[in-house]
Amino acid sequence: MYGLVNQAIEDMITHQFSVAKWEEIKKTACLGDMAGFENMQSYPDNLTYDLIGAVSKTLDITTEQVLEAFGEYWVLYTAEKGYGDMLKMAGDSLPIFMNNLDTLHSIVGSMMPNLRPPSFQCTEITNHSLKLHYHSKRIGLTNMVIGLIKGLGKRFGTVCEVSLIESKKSEQGQEDVFFVKW
């Protein structure tokens, strides 16, 4: 994944904990002598998974919890790191925004040629709920999506509930369906 993602993990830890904690986590992930990440450079996915694992180990919380927290943080982080306009353009309400998630990542892809972004589709849209279909070549990031949607809810001041109603792992990757109610 792009360095931006790993940078966001670093940013989350140093802001919510300390620089020392981050150093500890890096050491646990065997990245002790890594100075920093280049945001526009693509790194192996394993590095990100290792970091998530090390955060879980160091803070003594489950990887699911780490992923969810990171999903929430990502909404704040991208808004600050030059993607604020893009977030604004993608909609000013939770349902409109979710509808644009796929387009959003296509646009991001135009700037990051090695991006392997997830796909999103919204179905069964009502005034207070929808089904969000998430497709990814990566496996195991389900809880990050939950955190991301919750983060979006906070961004728009919309109280929402997210439940995983279908989840399928295969060679092709992960296919999840979330039911989002607000």
Next chain:
Amino acid sequence: MQQPIPKEFLLQVFPFYFAFDERLSFVHGGHSFSKLVENVSIGTSIFDFLELQRPQIPAISIHNIIENQRSIFVFRLLSSKIDLKGQIVYSEVDNLFFFLGSPAVKEANELIKNRLTLNDFALHDNTMEFLFILQAYQNQLNMRLADKNKELEYKQHEIEAQNEELKQQREEILSINERLEELVVKRTEELHKTIDNLYVQNQNLEQFSYIVSHNIRSPIARIMGLLQLFDYQNINNSFNIQVLQYIDECANNLNNIIADLSEIISIRKNLEKNKEYVALQANAESILESLKSEIIQTNAKITIESKGIDTIFSIKAYLQSILYNLVSNALKYKSSLRTPQITIVFQQVKGNLEIIVRDNGIGIDLENISEYQIFGLYKRVHNHVEGKGLGLYLVKTQVEALNGKIELTSTLGEGTTFTVTLPI
């Protein structure tokens, strides 16, 4: 045969489109177009809500538009100040001109201001991609600029630190120089002092050899003379007894001289002597006791006065010798015209002890005899009085060994006052 252009299709693919007739009157437009143009109704002239930016043609007319169908058209929307960029297509069937395009903006902010979102753009439209690539590029540049600035700042700091270091080194060198100069001055002064000291020492040595030769030679010459008078033939001659008595006196005299000389040499060698508390009054009294016979012989009146000080931490032997020599000097140079009066004063003056020995003796002619001669190892000032010339020299040597000084005032025929000043 041409088909009419379906409106539904246009709405999906060109949400920013608008159509006008040959009178340049607005006919219909897309949702996104309507978001950017307020209150536009069928029949209004398109120039009520836009102005042509490109191509640059003298006056817009149907004829001109048809001629420029291969040109890119840019319209500025008057209310939102947004440029729409695209092309104009003429449909014969509809008898309408269609402007097909989308916003040409350089900043996402312009779209946000007009409440445009991703939904207002056709999915095929690359405006957003273009916009965000531009922005990412800008971000990257800004970041690099910030990095460069940081680097520059760091360099600046480094240079400043180096400057500071250089400044310090310069100052150090300057101060070393200064210290060196000071040292040279100090050393030169010391050298001068050493030279002066050497000069004085040399004079002292000269005097010393002078006194040694004179003071020792004269009693020896006397002894040799006396020995010639000795009657060897008549050993029992009573005259011989007298001669022997004189020889004995001379030998004693010589012995005293040699004792004094060795004392002077030991002071000069700076032999370490222990300091102790000396009671001034008692010390003076014991000295008067040792001069008892001279005092009785001369019938001298001696008084001791202590003013504000009764002890001093010093070398007792030196104090005794100083006082002894000054008093015996006063007794020696008494006036035959009057009873000798000697006053000894101990007083404290500005952190110093002053020992004053005042007499009413014959006095010294200070106009013709220098202090140097008085305290020097010269022959006696008064040739008619018996003395060995060593006493005052010894006093001066001891006073100086105690870091003090000795001065005198005198009036010929009236008396002499010696003042010894010693630091407490």
